[in-house]
Amino acid sequence: MELTRYILRRMVLSAFVVLGVTFLVFIVAQVVPSDPAALYAGPRPTAEQIEKARQELNLDAPLIQRFAGFAKAMGTGDFGVSYKSRRLIAEDLRAYLPATLELAVFSTGLALLIGIPLGVLAAARQGKWPDRLGSFGSIAAVAMPTFFLAMILQLVFAQWLGILPLSGRLSREISVTAPLSMMTGFNLIDALLAGRLDAFGDALKHLILPALTLASYPAGVAMRLTRSAMIEILERRHVTAARALGLSEPRILFGHALPNAMGPALTVIGLSFAYALTGAVLVEIIFAWPGLGRYVSEAILAKDFPVIAAVTMVVTICYVVMNLLIDIAQALVDPRVALS
Amino acid sequence: MTRLVQRLGWPGTIALVVILLLVLVAVLAPWVAPYPQQGVGVPNVAAKLSSPSAQYWLGTDHLGRDMLSRIIYGTRISLTNGVLIVAFSLLIGLPVGLAAGYFGGWIDEALMRGTDVFLAFPALLLAVLMAAALGPGFLNSIIAVSVTWWPWYARLARSEVLVLRNQPYVEAARLAGVSHGRIIIRHILPATGRPLTVQAALDVGPALLTAAALSFLGLGVLPPTADWGQMVDAGRKFFPARWWYSATPGLTIFIVALAFSVLGDALRERKGGTARASA
Amino acid sequence: MPLLNIRNLSVAIPTPDGDVHAVRSVSLEIERGEIHGVIGESGCGKTMTGMAALGLVPKGARIAADRFHFDGEDLRENAARLRGRRIGMISQDPAAALNPVLSIARQMDDVLRAHRDMPRQARHSEAVELLAATGLPDPERVLKSYAHQLSGGMQQRVVIAQALATGADFLIADEPTTALDVSVGAQVLALLRKLVAERGLTVLMITHDMDVIAEACDRATVLYAGLSVETGPVHDVLQRPGHPYARALLAALPDAAPHGAKLEAIEGSIPPPRSQIDGCAFAPRCPQAMPVCALQAPPERTLAAHRWLCHLPEGSA
Numbered sequence: 001m002e003l004t005r006y007i008l009r010r011m012v013l014s015a016f017v018v019l020g021v022t023f024l025v026f027i028v029a030q031v032v033p034s035d036p037a038a039l040y041a042g043p044r045p046t047a048e049q050i051e052k053a054r055q056e057l058n059l060d061a062p063l064i065q066r067f068a069g070f071a072k073a074m075g076t077g078d079f080g081v082s083y084k085s086r087r088l089i090a091e092d093l094r095a096y097l098p099a100t101l102e103l104a105v106f107s108t109g110l111a112l113l114i115g116i117p118l119g120v121l122a123a124a125r126q127g128k129w130p131d132r133l134g135s136f137g138s139i140a141a142v143a144m145p146t147f148f149l150a151m152i153l154q155l156v157f158a159q160w161l162g163i164l165p166l167s168g169r170l171s172r173e174i175s176v177t178a179p180l181s182m183m184t185g186f187n188l189i190d191a192l193l194a195g196r197l198d199a200f201g202d203a204l205k206h207l208i209l210p211a212l213t214l215a216s217y218p219a220g221v222a223m224r225l226t227r228s229a230m231i232e233i234l235e236r237r238h239v240t241a242a243r244a245l246g247l248s249e250p251r252i253l254f255g256h257a258l259p260n261a262m263g264p265a266l267t268v269i270g271l272s273f274a275y276a277l278t279g280a281v282l283v284e285i286i287f288a289w290p291g292l293g294r295y296v297s298e299a300i301l302a303k304d305f306p307v308i309a310a311v312t313m314v315v316t317i318c319y320v321v322m323n324l325l326i327d328i329a330q331a332l333v334d335p336r337v338a339l340s
Numbered sequence: 341m342t343r344l345v346q347r348l349g350w351p352g353t354i355a356l357v358v359i360l361l362l363v364l365v366a367v368l369a370p371w372v373a374p375y376p377q378q379g380v381g382v383p384n385v386a387a388k389l390s391s392p393s394a395q396y397w398l399g400t401d402h403l404g405r406d407m408l409s410r411i412i413y414g415t416r417i418s419l420t421n422g423v424l425i426v427a428f429s430l431l432i433g434l435p436v437g438l439a440a441g442y443f444g445g446w447i448d449e450a451l452m453r454g455t456d457v458f459l460a461f462p463a464l465l466l467a468v469l470m471a472a473a474l475g476p477g478f479l480n481s482i483i484a485v486s487v488t489w490w491p492w493y494a495r496l497a498r499s500e501v502l503v504l505r506n507q508p509y510v511e512a513a514r515l516a517g518v519s520h521g522r523i524i525i526r527h528i529l530p531a532t533g534r535p536l537t538v539q540a541a542l543d544v545g546p547a548l549l550t551a552a553a554l555s556f557l558g559l560g561v562l563p564p565t566a567d568w569g570q571m572v573d574a575g576r577k578f579f580p581a582r583w584w585y586s587a588t589p590g591l592t593i594f595i596v597a598l599a600f601s602v603l604g605d606a607l608r609e610r611k612g613g614t615a616r617a618s619a
Numbered sequence: 620m621p622l623l624n625i626r627n628l629s630v631a632i633p634t635p636d637g638d639v640h641a642v643r644s645v646s647l648e649i650e651r652g653e654i655h656g657v658i659g660e661s662g663c664g665k666t667m668t669g670m671a672a673l674g675l676v677p678k679g680a681r682i683a684a685d686r687f688h689f690d691g692e693d694l695r696e697n698a699a700r701l702r703g704r705r706i707g708m709i710s711q712d713p714a715a716a717l718n719p720v721l722s723i724a725r726q727m728d729d730v731l732r733a734h735r736d737m738p739r740q741a742r743h744s745e746a747v748e749l750l751a752a753t754g755l756p757d758p759e760r761v762l763k764s765y766a767h768q769l770s771g772g773m774q775q776r777v778v779i780a781q782a783l784a785t786g787a788d789f790l791i792a793d794e795p796t797t798a799l800d801v802s803v804g805a806q807v808l809a810l811l812r813k814l815v816a817e818r819g820l821t822v823l824m825i826t827h828d829m830d831v832i833a834e835a836c837d838r839a840t841v842l843y844a845g846l847s848v849e850t851g852p853v854h855d856v857l858q859r860p861g862h863p864y865a866r867a868l869l870a871a872l873p874d875a876a877p878h879g880a881k882l883e884a885i886e887g888s889i890p891p892p893r894s895q896i897d898g899c900a901f902a903p904r905c906p907q908a909m910p911v912c913a914l915q916a917p918p919e920r921t922l923a924a925h926r927w928l929c930h931l932p933e934g935s936a
Contacts, residue, residue: 013456020457024466028473139605143597145549147556148572148590155580237715241778244673244710245730246703246785255729259720278464282553286576297557300472312469316461323460333720 007328014324019071021316026070029309079310084302089310092295097314098185099169100284100291104276106188107211111218111272116258116265118219119226124253126231134223141220146279150213150286157209165206167288174202210287214279218272225264233260262333270326277315352606358599366415379409381564389582399584401574407588413566414589417478418596421560422548425485426540429547433490434536437497438524442505452498455491463488464553471559481560485550489543496539500532538607545600552593568593622789622821623649623672626686629845630667633679639892641667641680643845643900647823649838654815654822656836656853658829658868662889664845665825669791672823673708674698689789704734707782711794713774717766723777724762730784749780754810772803779810783818793825808835829868833857838924841865844889844900851925861920861927864901899930907931 045053058066073080079089118138122131158166165171169187183190188207191200233239234257242256280293288294292311299307345353365372373379374397384404392399398407440451458466470484504510504527513523552569554560561567563574568589575585630642642664649655657665670676671687672694687694689701698706710716718726727746731737737745743762750758753776766774775795782790792811796804812835814820824836832839832853840850841862849862860866867885887904890896899905902912909930917928 016453017456017460020454021460024457024461025469028469139601140598143545143549143594143601145552145556145569145572145590145593145597147553147569148586148594151572151576151579151586151590155583159580237710237712238718240675241708241710241716241781242718242729243675244702244706244708245733245781247729247733251729251733256718256721260718262720274462278462278468281464281468282556285557296468300468301558303472305473308469308472312461312465315465319462320460 003331006331010324010327014320017320018317021320022071022074022313023067025309025312025316026067029305029312030066030070074310074313079313080306082299082304082307084299084304084307089307092307093292093310093314095182095185096290096292096295099187099289100277100280100293100315101318102186102188103207103210103214103280103283103289103291104273106207107214107276108218108269108272110211110215111222112265112268114215115219115222115268116226119223120230120253120258122223122227123230123234131227134227138220138223141216144216146213146217147282147286149216150210150283153209153213154286164209167286169203169206169290170199171202171206174199210283210289213283213287214276215272217279218268218275221271222265222268225268226261229261229264230257233257236260259333263330266326266330266333270323273322274319277319348603348606351602355599355602355606358595359603362415362419362596362599365412366419369412369416373406373409373412375406375409378405379413379566381405381566389578389585391582392584398588399582401571401585402578407571407584410566410571411568411589411592414568414571414592417561417565417567418548418552418593419544421478421482421485421551422544424482425489425547425551426543428482428486429489429493430536430540431490432486433493434497434532436490437494438501438528438532440494441498441501442520442524442528444505448498451494455494458488458491461488464550467550467554468557468559471554471557476559476562478561478565481551481554484554484559485547488550489547493536493540496536497532500535501528504528504531542600542604542607545597545604548600549593549597620691621648622651622690623647623823624686624688625668625672626684628668628671628682628684628687630664630671630676631681631683632677633681634893637893638681640845641892642671643896645842645845645847647840647847647850649821649823651821652815652819653837654811654824654835656824656826656832656839657842658826658832658839659842660827660889662844662892663842665827665842666793668842669708669793669823669825672698672791673702673706675702703730703785703787705787705789707785707787707790709775709778709782709790709792709795712798713771713778714766714798716778717774719766721765722762723764723766723769727762727777727781727784730781734785746780746784749783750777752783752814753777753780754806755780770803771799772806775799775803775807776810779807779814783814788819789821789823791823791825794827795824796831797826797828804831805834811835829857841868841927844896845892846900846928848901848929849925849927851922851927855922855925859922859925861922861925862901862929863905863907863931865927867904867906899928 054060058069061069077090079093081087082089082092115138118134122134125131154166157164169175181190181194183193187203188200191197191203230253239252239257242252247256277292280289280291281297282293283289284291284293285297292315296308296311298304299311344356348356369379370376375384378384382405384400384406386404387396387400388402388404390396390400390404396406396408398411400406401410436451436455440448440455466488467484470487471481474480474484510523510527513527518526551560552567552572555567555569556573558570558573560570563570571589572586572593575582575587575589579586625645625647628642628645628647629640631638631640633639645664645668647655647657647668657668659665667676671682672689674694675698676682682695684695689697689706692701694701717723721729724743724746727749728739728742731742731745735742735745746762747758750761755761755773755776761769761773761777766777769777775798779790790811795811796807799807808831811822811824815822824831826832836853838851839853839856840847841856841860841864842848843862843864849856849860849865856865857869860869864885885904890900890903897916898914899908899912899917902908905912912930915930917930920927920929920932
């Protein structure tokens with residue numbers, strides 16, 4: 001009951017946030033730039049072309065009316081046409097969004113898989129060398145510029161060791177010779193659905209470096225949050241009680257203390273996902289990953305505002321939904337959350 | 341000195357020294373840089389893309405300019421970036437947080453829900469959107485990052501004020517009929533200011549990292565002004581054959597961000613702070 | 620032979636300002652099947668004595684004893700193995716002793732899995748049985764709950780059921796009723812008495828409350844400043860306390876004072892835990908202190924099974 005009310009409240013708040021986000025994107029994309037009509041009309045427009053564009057874009061209407069139109073379009077998934085390519089943005093998104101989501105989900109998983117066990121280990125060996133090494137590693141991971149880390153990983157794993165591909169999402173042998181039919185847009189899943197183990201392995205290999213780049217910062221944060229949460233939890237009475245009940249130390253660490261640290265872990269999922277979505281802008285350029293990040297960075301250079309606005313909207317909504325899910329999960333994991 | 345080491349520990353002290361050195365280098369750039377002209381941007385095509393040598397310690401870029409001088413001049417941009425982003429963000433965030441926390445009620449509700457909208461964006465993405473709308477350039481990129489940064493200070497200031505608001509001396513001032521504005525400026529601002537200033541000083545690191553990401557995307561300072569992020573990007577075309585072009589500015593960004601991070605850690609050790617997202 | 624046999628136990632915890640003598644010299648003999656009360660003010664070392672028997676002293680603490688045996692095994696070497704197998708703990712605050720984010724079912728099952736080799740289904744019915752044995756009316760529902768959904772009394776019953784689940788035959792109960800309402804506390808004490816009678820358990824009951832001693836214990840030991848100063852059958856300790864501190868504790872009890880009379884509080888405070896003690900630890904607060912009390916450690920006085928440390932001759936109180 002408390003839980004249902006809590007979830008409903010979170011959902012209403014999220015809806016308000018999405019409305020606010022839409023408004024902000026509208027302002028930044030349609031009001032701040034000097035003259036959208038000139039951009040829309042193409043290079044070296046004549047006065048007539050600009051006037052025609054003004055009418056097409058409905059730029060002379062009152063602001064509130066324009067916003068209503070914009071919000072309605074966004075709500076129905078009608079993102080308009082790219083100024084530059086004149087293609088339907090919605091169609092482009094359908095191709096690029098899964099690529100970015102695949103990267104984001106994979107790197108989030110990687111961040112948790114690396115960060116949480118290291119945090120538990122550091123807490124269990126507090127003050128000893130695994131703790132010190134881990135703590136320094138996490139600080140370094142947080143301070144590392146994403147784009148620089150990407151280049152180092154490329155240099156080491158692709159150029160020197162040659163064990164992972166330099167860039168791209170699939171090898172030419174797969175994408176050209178025997179392409180995957182697009183079902184979900186997630187290559188890993190599509191490959192499995194088609195029973196193509198070769199494509200699956202190839203897609204996985206291409207995922208590792210960009211995902212690792214995006215995972216380093218959240219993994220560092222995950223480690224630090226897990227460590228401090230675990231240190232606090234390990235001093236609680238119920239841990240002493242569990243010891244007095246004769247439970248084994250690994251069981252206490254992972255079975256009893258870690259579930260209490262799920263709050264921070266879930267926080268990290270949100271953070272990591274957000275980081276992956278935005279870091280994608282940098283990482284996708286470097287790894288030639290055909291996703292939203294590369295799409296938007298090209299749009300930035302071309303001042304293609306409908307594309308920029310659409311990507312910002314879609315990514316932000318992904319992020320808001322993700323945060324909503326995390327809040328709900330947090331309430332499910334720790335029933336006390338819903339009460340406060 | 342020994343007392344400093346005692347308080348910050350060795351890593352923290354080294355980090356502080358690195359940061360102070362950096363400030364010094366930024367101020368004295370024309371005198372420390374081996375080739376001040378090239379640092380400012382004058383090409384030297386004859387020596388283009390030379391590898392590190394006694395003459396050019398960190399090699400040269402595609403226009404033959406000395407990397408070391410470029411990096412030294414880049415210090416100025418990076419530090420002012422970091423400092424201005426934090427300052428602008430404080431300028432917006434502090435009043436919002438103070439008002440929300442002090443007045444409470446619908447003012448608090450309205451201001452904080454507005455803040456939530458800004459926090460709903462993945463930070464770098466909003467900065468990119470802003471920077472794209474404003475166009476590239478030094479001030480524009482700073483404004484773009486500040487827009488994503490201030491909500492944190494608004495939240496921080498608000499939570500500090502919530503504690504202070506019910507302190508007896510604030511209560512007393514209110515009962516004595518002192519005006520709201522005066523109470524805020526006299527009693528609340530000084531007490532919130534301190535923790536916020538410490539936080540802000542430490543945020544210069546992450547702020548500069550975000551600004552570097554923007555300029556890597558071509559949304560920062562325009563060439564020929566030297567800027568680390570933009571240099572890493574320019575060097576990508578020659579990577580890894582001419583590794584020094586991208587690697588030296590990249591490493592510099594890393595070291596500077598690391599120094600701020602380590603110093604922050606040393607200061608927080610006994611306060612128990614929280615981590616935060618940035619690019 | 621006593622089940623728990625402790626002779627001159629001391630626990631010292633090193634700190635930057637010198638050692639804290641949490642336990643200075645405690646002797647305890649606990650017989651099978653009894654509930655043995657250990658009573659004293661906070662800081663007297665009663666909890667640390669229990670923790671030492673569980674092998675859960677703070678890191679770096681030094682344990683010394685002439686004898687520190689449980690059922691013939693030296694606790695200095697075997698505490699970690701015996702803990703949770705033969706020695707169980709019931710802690711002061713049941714709300715804190717239960718994991719807030721795991722269901723009771725999961726917590727019961729974890730204990731059973733660690734100690735009993737049985738299939739999942741059997742573990743479940745065992746858990747139900749154990750919860751029922753502690754007097755919980757609807758065990759199935761309790762298993763599905765989380766700690767915060769249970770009342771304090773129910774939580775303490777779950778904690779007791781967990782201790783039983785380990786198969787331990789010796790329970791260390793650290794102030795098991797302090798966090799509970801008086802009536803609920805009385806029920807928990809009655810439950811412990813019942814379990815002792817039915818299952819042949821032995822209980823070390825740590826408390827600061829003479830009422831608990833009177834209500835539930837067979838024998839009692841009085842601790843003062845990390846020293847065991849008096850021990851004997853509850854009847855003797857309550858009716859004819861030998862040590863002036865025990866007398867003062869009894870006098871401080873509301874029931875002992877005639878209605879309307881002023882409650883007699885003990886003046887002064889316990890010696891600081893870092894200091895060395897010469898003579899009798901209670902001498903500075905003792906209304907009957909003599910010059911010798913400050914200089915020499917008091918001798919042991921014996922009256923059948925009742926023993927105490929005091930310079931005063933027997934019967935002089």
